[in-house]
Amino acid sequence: MSISTRLTDLLKVQHPILLAPMDIVSNGQLAATVSRAGGFGIIGGGYGDESWLAREMGVAGDARVGVGFITWSMAKRPRLLDFVLERRPPAIMLSFGEVRPHAGKIKKAGALLICQVQTLEQAKDAVANDADILVAQGAEGGGHGISRSTFPFVPAVADAVPHIPIAAARGVADGRGLAAALMLGADGVLIGTRFHASQEAAGSAAAKECIVSATGDNTIRSILFDIARRNVWPAPYTGRVLRNSFSEKWRGREAELLQHQDEEADRYAKSRAVGDFDTAAVIAGEAVDLINDIPPAAEIVRRMVTEAAGLLSGASNRYRVAQQ
Amino acid sequence: MSISTRLTDLLKVQHPILLAPMDIVSNGQLAATVSRAGGFGIIGGGYGDESWLAREMGVAGDARVGVGFITWSMAKRPRLLDFVLERRPPAIMLSFGEVRPHAGKIKKAGALLICQVQTLEQAKDAVANDADILVAQGAEGGGHGISRSTFPFVPAVADAVPHIPIAAARGVADGRGLAAALMLGADGVLIGTRFHASQEAAGSAAAKECIVSATGDNTIRSILFDIARRNVWPAPYTGRVLRNSFSEKWRGREAELLQHQDEEADRYAKSRAVGDFDTAAVIAGEAVDLINDIPPAAEIVRRMVTEAAGLLSGASNRYRVAQQ
Numbered sequence: 001m002s003i004s005t006r007l008t009d010l011l012k013v014q015h016p017i018l019l020a021p022m023d024i025v026s027n028g029q030l031a032a033t034v035s036r037a038g039g040f041g042i043i044g045g046g047y048g049d050e051s052w053l054a055r056e057m058g059v060a061g062d063a064r065v066g067v068g069f070i071t072w073s074m075a076k077r078p079r080l081l082d083f084v085l086e087r088r089p090p091a092i093m094l095s096f097g098e099v100r101p102h103a104g105k106i107k108k109a110g111a112l113l114i115c116q117v118q119t120l121e122q123a124k125d126a127v128a129n130d131a132d133i134l135v136a137q138g139a140e141g142g143g144h145g146i147s148r149s150t151f152p153f154v155p156a157v158a159d160a161v162p163h164i165p166i167a168a169a170r171g172v173a174d175g176r177g178l179a180a181a182l183m184l185g186a187d188g189v190l191i192g193t194r195f196h197a198s199q200e201a202a203g204s205a206a207a208k209e210c211i212v213s214a215t216g217d218n219t220i221r222s223i224l225f226d227i228a229r230r231n232v233w234p235a236p237y238t239g240r241v242l243r244n245s246f247s248e249k250w251r252g253r254e255a256e257l258l259q260h261q262d263e264e265a266d267r268y269a270k271s272r273a274v275g276d277f278d279t280a281a282v283i284a285g286e287a288v289d290l291i292n293d294i295p296p297a298a299e300i301v302r303r304m305v306t307e308a309a310g311l312l313s314g315a316s317n318r319y320r321v322a323q324q
Numbered sequence: 325m326s327i328s329t330r331l332t333d334l335l336k337v338q339h340p341i342l343l344a345p346m347d348i349v350s351n352g353q354l355a356a357t358v359s360r361a362g363g364f365g366i367i368g369g370g371y372g373d374e375s376w377l378a379r380e381m382g383v384a385g386d387a388r389v390g391v392g393f394i395t396w397s398m399a400k401r402p403r404l405l406d407f408v409l410e411r412r413p414p415a416i417m418l419s420f421g422e423v424r425p426h427a428g429k430i431k432k433a434g435a436l437l438i439c440q441v442q443t444l445e446q447a448k449d450a451v452a453n454d455a456d457i458l459v460a461q462g463a464e465g466g467g468h469g470i471s472r473s474t475f476p477f478v479p480a481v482a483d484a485v486p487h488i489p490i491a492a493a494r495g496v497a498d499g500r501g502l503a504a505a506l507m508l509g510a511d512g513v514l515i516g517t518r519f520h521a522s523q524e525a526a527g528s529a530a531a532k533e534c535i536v537s538a539t540g541d542n543t544i545r546s547i548l549f550d551i552a553r554r555n556v557w558p559a560p561y562t563g564r565v566l567r568n569s570f571s572e573k574w575r576g577r578e579a580e581l582l583q584h585q586d587e588e589a590d591r592y593a594k595s596r597a598v599g600d601f602d603t604a605a606v607i608a609g610e611a612v613d614l615i616n617d618i619p620p621a622a623e624i625v626r627r628m629v630t631e632a633a634g635l636l637s638g639a640s641n642r643y644r645v646a647q648q
Binding site: 001002003004005006016119120121138139140148149150151152153155156159160170171172173174176177179180181182183184185187215216217285286287289290309311312313314316318319320321322323 | 325329340443462463473477483495500501503507508509511541609610636637642645646647
């Protein structure tokens, strides 16, 4: 079974399902597994560590995987991009920062340029800078973003740049989401939190269990966890995490947390190290409601394709269309 | 042409398209037009004015329309609900407040109880209090709400209360949105901003023009406009409006605006009266990107059904499903 779109044609994959390059979580193993299952894995270059990237690209082996960067962070050490491009990845994904300074280099290396965008303005700018694929990112997902929401944002991007393949990102965790994204005008989806709760994802087992047991009513957009890990992003980015004792203690008290940053950052780092997610943040989106297990990543792809194919083939008995 | 679901069966209508009971904007004329076009119109009871309600229910005439209340406001004058129920509407919609005190009365009068919910907890509570239909409301829409987003919230509600028909609300403005909502597990949609920009909607022509020319990148959730019209809602509700000079001037300065409330409220009221939307807020959602004209409401229904029916019938050439 397969679902083809102009996105799968361009990426030369079987299913329009991309792995979000979640910092650290999307390692070589997870990315390779998603690609081998017919999707497109993207390694999370995150804040940039050359030895980590070298190792994980090695782990991915001959699987066709891309690499994603947090652009404003990578821009401080552009050598990281060169390092990755020397290894000839089929695609590079840029998120959260200026596309223009890096686009030429990426295209020249023969990689597809995937740009994740959070506003219509960013979408137009990315396309003006030769993006091949856009990821239209809503703020309901885990991790960083701005404020648009997936449901109205995807069709708006589709209308603004109709000639560019689009993946809908954030809030998508099952075949219903994939089918809905295609209805809205997307050509596929990019999946974060659902793949975080997979066997192959890096990161602690306790964090994965938190995702399985959490409710989407209980997430928060915040910069508290960035302050606590001494990693404050440029405005206007904030990030979505599961609420916990730490977020509730400091909510609305960002300035005060900054004033106590030294001692709190130490406590926070220790909590992360031991997997204490009452203090450390689990980065996850509202779609946690739809996540109830920690299967192999290939099983996630299979389920998503099967469910979406059924819905798209009109197998549902939930509606009836009459032509008169 | 028609699209039937268990929601249309229950409401006895042709299309699963409900008019959001936008305060003042959803008057008798608009509600009746939507119902006569095959959807289900709901008059906006808003903050409650008996003579307005009497007049608008009269204008709707023999069209089958419901009435929607801002529950916390109506609860201060429950006589309003009695007044409406005496006129035997087919359905009452409650949003933003406790369902329990009013549910018995509504059901006893033979009306369907539609409950708009913003969290999974509210969804379960509404069903425990005999709701017949839920409206799962994301925060990307215009007007008041909380913080869940339509794309991941709708399937979560569908999973939590599978036996209850659900309308997806907020961010839906065309047939793509209707088709996507059905894929996500909803049985229909409830439409606000798109119907605001219709010929029949009450409210100023200038506000409708603002909706047509606005971009979804330029909306904001805020309580500033509530402070300025002396109408502060209970927590945790905030409302989405188009950004304008007023919102940008006062953003982050809620306390200061309260301290200047007397003079600012006067200025604000005058701006509303003359249609100066550089100061007065246009209540609208992120879906403004998808709204480019001010057609008759029946034309909006027709377009939405035609587009959705095409998508649901697999007429799209944007994807191909292969079974092997």
